[in-house]
Amino acid sequence: MPDKKQLKIAIVGAGPGGLATWIHFRKLSDVEISIFDGARELREIGAGIGLNENTWRHLQLLGVAEKIDQFTNRGDPTKIDVENRNGVTGKLISRRYQSTDPNIPARSRIERYKLQNALLSAVPREQIRLSKKLVDLKETAAGVTLVFKDETTAGPFDLVIGADGIRSVVRSYAFPEHRLSYTDKVAYRILIPQENVAHIPDIPQGSCFWHTKNTHVYTNPLDNGLFEIATRAPIPDPDGTKVSWGTEVPKEDVVGHYTEYCETIRKILDVPNKWLEFALFGGPRLHSVVHNGRIALIGDASHPLHGAFGAGAAFAFEDAYVLAQAVGEAQQKGTSVASAIQLYDEIRAPHYEALYHVLDDYADIAKEVEAVNHGKDDNEFVESIVQKGLAGNTQWIYKYDVTKVWRERLEEAIKGKNGLDSSIAPVLNAIATAA
Template sequence: MASGTRLRIAICGAGIGGLTAAVALSRYPDIEVEIFEAAEKLAELGAGVGIFPRPWEVIKKLHLEEELLRYTEAKPTDGPVPSFRYRRSDRAEGIEFYTLVTKGSLMTFHRPDFQNVLLRKLPSTYRIHCSKRLRSYSQRQGGPINLLFEDGTRASFDVLLGADGLKSAVRRSLLNEKVQWAQSENNWSEAAHITTLIEPSWSGTNAYRALIPADRLRIRDPHHRVFTQATQYLGKNGYIIAYPIANGRMVNFVAFKSQHHLEHSKYHEAWVCPTDKTEFLGMFRDWEPEVQALLDCVEKPLRWAIHTVKPLNSFVSGNVAILGDAAHAMLPHQGSGAGQAIEDAYILGLLLGHPSTTRATLSRALQIYDDIRRPFSQRVQERSRLNGQYFTLSCQEIDFNAIPEHEMLTKLKILGKVFTKNWEWAWMSSLGGSVEEAMRLIESTE
């Protein structure tokens, strides 16, 4: 340990959450950081990711904006912009019914570009260890965190941040710790409840993801709508989202197939795997022509059986905290899982970086993180789930099975307003209030 080091922090997982946490911590020279990543090399999924104005504030605060803007056609603005067009498309002739106008742009990227920008921002003193899959950790109150890796090696740190995604090993260890404490107090119902939270749960929805080379789609339909406007094509049992990324060279395509009644049932196949488009073509057979043009251009889709993390009672145990998908993996219907990971990372950085945070006061700083970020991110989880219902025309306020055709457009417009209301936190609210609250709480303990 270098002299003058205040804290040594291990980050487990080098996805968007882990790397943003590392960038946020790099502003404090007296904090040492090492990153442990299970994969052999750092390679984000070849797919798109969109960042809404609220988490984009963090991007600006971490001075990542200028570099990221080189990889997108989207232009950041504070004014109202059309972000998505909505069509009801499960019919021969689609109905254009709504334009989602957001205050500020949705910034869209090819994930590897996003990851590379984060990596380039890290100080050269930060070590990233690949092929290091965490198995578990142990800690004694106030003592260091001992990490055990699958290759049998060990390491010890003052803090462990678990940014290791949906199947998080840190979450498993953290919840097992809580199960043991509950058992030691003979609180068997609490122990049983916590046990049910360890494994992710299937949402009943599968996503089929692909990148379509823009040139391929241009041959099929030179003026396809998605070249100029991000679009969602809605229908009863699923929907398609498509938007340009990588400076217009590719179109990010995701088709969702939803069976809401199967939520929380067990998914028996691989959760993420290459598949063939015949697996979902049948479902979209009768959809409008511009959907067919997209489907014709899809090659080598990946099937993503969407699993989520059930709402946890805490993201923290002693000197360990989880963030991002490890803490609150959600349905992707508000395009906000990565954004929420970015917000977690930023607040953690501020609290751990605060000069009053020392080995002695660490657990207090992490507790403040939990108090601030857990309720918010869990509300986003629930809102994302709701959008998934709305995008498949399932809405308490409107029964789409019983609407005469002449009322369809009016009802679809109402649906647009309902999902906008549910979603507008992402561009109408600011992280500023959480930052102020975090600072107020950490400073009140000095």
């Protein structure tokens, strides 16, 4: 860090990742942070969002959990938390009741905009520069300059943080060889009043995944009298032109994918007249998400996981936290931004690698069950795949405590591991205590 001069930082994107980055970086001294978003106004499209244990803990760390608390419920052991069912027969495959563990956060699945609003409550609106759609970046010795669609520029910056989501322009600039591809799947999502489905027999009381061989439907009563329906369906795209994100589609486009489902689901899906379609894109894992010592990617920009694990917001928060801690540590030590973002990369890469492994395992399970059940009944296939998938414990994803990971890294450094100079131990100790 050059002589305690103000470090100029640009955040591109004011989604959950960009906003959390702003909140974490704001705690550092000697930084000047600018945040840009291409949208004319910040508004979330979509439906509900699940706040898992790690998401919730992080919202507390960000100081905005109380903004969401009112929409969450304390666990009630008599109430169903989540079920998995065979979508064709309705047969129950697994059921979990709500937890009353005081250490586990309130059960919460809320409308997406409420998460956005909670984060926005901690970021003064005048800080966010809207209608600034990034189209290019330019690097010079002085730093990185952002070029926007309106032909204005900003910069140069010492550090640019790409929080610009799955179609990240920052990623395309830093890693031009990385390509997104359509997964041949779409998600259809909608929120409707609970009263519109209340008459349908066998409506589950908690979250429920209804599975068939090629599709699934998720139903969930939300916090405020709304009912959430989220589905996935395979839609091939031989022309390679499929693009949609929150695009309104008529009922007729949706219901045809789910005719084999049990009556409860067919009746539920018949209620909304319009749906929102999201074509799901993914891309290969980037082994490093930093570029040239002054650009770092976070959240969906870094790892386009297309909603797998239902925890993408938490992953973005965790990225933001580690990046801010690493830059803060570099400021304390008087080392470079480049070393800070390198450290960020080293801490986060193993976590993402483990997540991608889980996805590979799911694919392997599907192949294995397909081999065993070849020619057998589809119902058996579905039930064994769900049971095997549930047997693989993925709770570590939601139990992950990024502050602990960071503290442990500091402790290791203090013990003289990682080849770091032990003379910095007092500084690191101070940071560890603050963290």
